[in-house]
Amino acid sequence: MTEHLDDNNLMERAKSGDDRAFQELFKKYQHGVLNFFHRMCFNQTTAEDLAQETFLRLWRARHGYRSEAGKFSTYLFQIAKNCWFNHADKKKRRTGLDEGEAAEYAEAGSRADPAGLAESSELQGELRDAIGALPDDLRIPFILSRYENLRYEEIGRVLSISPRTVERRVSDAAKLLAKRLIGK
Amino acid sequence: MTAMTDCPEIGERLYSFVIGECDLDTADGIRAHVRSCPDCAEELKRMRRVVLLTGKLETINPSRDLCREVVSRIKPPLFWLKVAGTAAAAAVLIVALLYAVVGLPETALTTEEKAAVSAPKNEGDVEIAGDNRPSPGLSSSQKEQIPTFPDSGDDSVAQSSSPDGGRTEPARDEPVRNDAERQESVAAAPKPGADRTQEGEAKESAPAMTPEKPAAVAKVGNLEGEFKVKRTGSEEWKEGSVLLSILPGDTIETNPLGQVRIDFADGNYVYVNTNSLVNIAGSGEETLLKIHKGEIYCEKVSAEGELAIDTGFGEVRAKTGSFDVKMFGPNQCLLHVLSGEVKCHESEKGNKGQYGELTRAWLRRGRHCEKGTRLRSKEDFRWAMKLRPPKEDEDTTKHAGTPAKQDQPGKQDPGVPPAGTLPKPGDQQGQKPGDGESGGKVGPGPSPLPPAPGGAGPGPGGGHQPGGNQGGMCPPGGKK
Numbered sequence: 001m002t003e004h005l006d007d008n009n010l011m012e013r014a015k016s017g018d019d020r021a022f023q024e025l026f027k028k029y030q031h032g033v034l035n036f037f038h039r040m041c042f043n044q045t046t047a048e049d050l051a052q053e054t055f056l057r058l059w060r061a062r063h064g065y066r067s068e069a070g071k072f073s074t075y076l077f078q079i080a081k082n083c084w085f086n087h088a089d090k091k092k093r094r095t096g097l098d099e100g101e102a103a104e105y106a107e108a109g110s111r112a113d114p115a116g117l118a119e120s121s122e123l124q125g126e127l128r129d130a131i132g133a134l135p136d137d138l139r140i141p142f143i144l145s146r147y148e149n150l151r152y153e154e155i156g157r158v159l160s161i162s163p164r165t166v167e168r169r170v171s172d173a174a175k176l177l178a179k180r181l182i183g184k
Numbered sequence: 185m186t187a188m189t190d191c192p193e194i195g196e197r198l199y200s201f202v203i204g205e206c207d208l209d210t211a212d213g214i215r216a217h218v219r220s221c222p223d224c225a226e227e228l229k230r231m232r233r234v235v236l237l238t239g240k241l242e243t244i245n246p247s248r249d250l251c252r253e254v255v256s257r258i259k260p261p262l263f264w265l266k267v268a269g270t271a272a273a274a275a276v277l278i279v280a281l282l283y284a285v286v287g288l289p290e291t292a293l294t295t296e297e298k299a300a301v302s303a304p305k306n307e308g309d310v311e312i313a314g315d316n317r318p319s320p321g322l323s324s325s326q327k328e329q330i331p332t333f334p335d336s337g338d339d340s341v342a343q344s345s346s347p348d349g350g351r352t353e354p355a356r357d358e359p360v361r362n363d364a365e366r367q368e369s370v371a372a373a374p375k376p377g378a379d380r381t382q383e384g385e386a387k388e389s390a391p392a393m394t395p396e397k398p399a400a401v402a403k404v405g406n407l408e409g410e411f412k413v414k415r416t417g418s419e420e421w422k423e424g425s426v427l428l429s430i431l432p433g434d435t436i437e438t439n440p441l442g443q444v445r446i447d448f449a450d451g452n453y454v455y456v457n458t459n460s461l462v463n464i465a466g467s468g469e470e471t472l473l474k475i476h477k478g479e480i481y482c483e484k485v486s487a488e489g490e491l492a493i494d495t496g497f498g499e500v501r502a503k504t505g506s507f508d509v510k511m512f513g514p515n516q517c518l519l520h521v522l523s524g525e526v527k528c529h530e531s532e533k534g535n536k537g538q539y540g541e542l543t544r545a546w547l548r549r550g551r552h553c554e555k556g557t558r559l560r561s562k563e564d565f566r567w568a569m570k571l572r573p574p575k576e577d578e579d580t581t582k583h584a585g586t587p588a589k590q591d592q593p594g595k596q597d598p599g600v601p602p603a604g605t606l607p608k609p610g611d612q613q614g615q616k617p618g619d620g621e622s623g624g625k626v627g628p629g630p631s632p633l634p635p636a637p638g639g640a641g642p643g644p645g646g647g648h649q650p651g652g653n654q655g656g657m658c659p660p661g662g663k664k
Contacts, residue, residue: 026251035243059258127241174199178230
C-alpha cells in the first residue's frame with residue numbers, strides 16, 4: 001500500500017510513471033504547498049494556481065529527483081520557491097499599475113477568498129498585512145520555518161543559502177513582525 | 185557553556201531559541217543572558233508573542249480539486265502515447281488485412297472516386313485525419329478508399345464505454361464497421377456526397393456533388409459527464425458521445441459536469457471544460473477552435489501547423505506546448521501557458537503577436553494585461569504585439585467551414601455565467617451570472633465581488649469596455 005511508503009519510495013514510483021504514487025504525494029503535501037503560497041500572497045486563487053504549477057513541475061522534473069540528495073519536502077519546496085520567484089518576477093515588471101488596475105488586482109485578491117475575507121478578524125488582517133509586508137527574502141524562510149516546520153538546514157537547501165543566513169533572515173523577519181504586530 | 189553576553193548576537197538568536205532551533209549550548213547561553221539583561225528579556229517576550237500571534241494565521245483548504253486537475257494534466261500525454269501506439273498498431277493490422285483478405289476489390293470504386301473527386305477539390309483532407317493517416321504502403325486511391333473519420337455528421341457513431349476514453353478501439357476499424365450504418369443513415373437523411381465508399385448509393389449521390397460534407401477533423405476521445413453537439417447548418421443539438429466524429433463547423437457545448445477531450449487528427453487535443461461552448465472552426469494546416477464561453481485546455485502535440493483558439497476578440501496560437509484559455513465573458517479571457525510558447529492576435533485591431541515567454545495573462549478586448557496588471561512595453565514583455573496589415577486579419581476568419589455567424593462571441597448571452605467559475609466538481613464557490621460580463625469585473629476566482637479596496641477607480645476594466653482602448657495591447661511605455 002502506498003500509504004506506508006515513504007516519500008522517497010513514492011517519488012521513485014512516480015518516476016517510473018506511477019501516477020497513483022504521485023497522487024499520494026500530492027495529497028500529503030498539497031495543503032502545505034497551498035498554504036505556503038497563500039502566506040506568500042494571501043490570494044487563494046493564486047495560491048492554488050501556484051500549488052498546481054508546483055506539482056506539475058514536480059511531475060515533469062521527477063526524473064531529476066534523487067532521494068539521496070535530501071528530503072522530499074526540501075525538493076518540493078525548492079520547486080515551490082522557484083514557482084514563487086517566477087510569479088514574483090512577473091509582478092516586479094508590473095510596477096506601473098494605474099488606479100483601476102491596482103484596484104482590480106487588489107480586488108482579485110480579496111475576491112478570491114471572500115469567505116476568508118468575511119470571516120477574517122482584525123488579527124487576521126494584521127497578520128496578513130504584517131507578513132505580506134515582509135520582503136521575499138525574509139518571508140520565505142520565515143514561512144518555511146514557522147509554518148512548514150522546515151529546519152534551518154532544510155530551508156538553506158531550499159534557498160541555497162547557509163543555515164546561519166537562514167537564521168538571520170528568520171530572526172529579522174520575526175523582529176519586523178514584532179514591530180508591526182506588537183509595536184515598539 | 186557558551187558565554188553569550190553580546191546583546192545583538194543574543195537578539196539575533198532569540199527567535200531561534202523560542203522555536204527550538206538553537207543547540208543546547210546556545211540555548212543555555214541565552215537563558216543565562218536574559219536573566220541578567222532586561223532588554224533581551226523583553227525582546228524574548230516579544231519573540232514569544234510573535235510566535236504565538238503568527239500561529240494564529242489562518243490556513244486554507246483548496247477550493248477546488250487540485251489533485252484531479254493536476255492529474256488530468258499529467259495523464260493525457262501518457263494516455264495519448266498509449267492510445268497512439270495502439271491505434272497505429274491496429275491501423276497497420278487492418279491495412280494488412282485489407283490487402284490479404286479483401287483483396288482490394290475497391291479497384292472499381294477508385295475510378296468512380298477519381299471522377300468524383302476531380303470535380304470538387306475540397307473533399308480530400310484525407311491526410312489530416314491522424315488516426316487514419318494512410319500507411320505508407322497505400323496508393324493514393326487506396327487512401328481514399330479508407331475514409332478518414334467515417335461519418336460526416338452522423339451522430340450515431342459507435343460509442344465506447346471504456347474507461348480510458350474509448351480509444352482502445354483502433355480508429356481505422358470504424359470506417360469498415362460503419363459502412364452499413366452509414367448506408368442507413370444516408371438513406372434516412374440524405375446528405376449529398378456523404379460517402380463515396382459505398383458503391384450503390386454513392387454512385388447516385390456523388391454525381392450531383394452538391395455541397396460535400398467535410399471530412400471529420402477530430403473525434404471525441406474522452407468524455408466525462410455530458411455534452412451536446414450542433415452540426416454545421418443544423419439548429420438541432422444532439423447528445424454527444426465518445427468517439428463522435430467532429431466536423432469543421434461543429435459546435436460543442438458541455439454542461440456543468442461535462443468535460444470532453446477532442447482528439448485532432450494530427451495528434452493535437454483539447455479539453456473542453458465544463459459549461460463551455462466551443463466551435464470547431466477548422467483543422468488542417470492549423471487547428472482552429474472558437475471559444476464562446478468556458479474553458480479550453482490545449483495540447484499542441486504536432487510540430488506542424490498551429491493550434492489556435494479564437495476568443496472572438498483575439499486569437500491565441502501555439503506551435504507546440506500546452507495552454508489554457510478561460511473565458512470571462514465575451515470580452516475577456518485568462519490565458520495560462522503551461523509549456524511552449526504562444527502568440528496572440530487581437531483580431532479586431534488587426535494586431536499580430538509574436539511567440540513569447542508569457543505564462544499567464546489576462547487578455548481583453550482592447551488591451552492585454554497580466555493578472556490584472558498592465559503590460560507596459562515590449563521591453564518589459566516580449567509578448568508585445570505588432571501591427572499587421574489589415575488584410576492579413578482576414579485570414580483569421582477564413583478558416584475552413586467556419587460558420588459561427590450565429591455564434592459570435594460578442595453576442596454571447598450576457599447572462600451566461602463566466603465559465604471558468606462554473607461549478608466544477610469540488611468547487612465551493614460559484615460566480616454570479618453576469619459577473620464576467622460586467623465590464624471586466626472578473627477575476628480568477630469565483631465569487632461575489634466586494635468593492636475594490638480603495639473604492640475609487642472604475643473597477644477592473646471599467647474603463648476598458650470594448651473599444652475603449654484604441655491601441656490595443658501595450659503601448660510602448662504607456663500607462664506607466
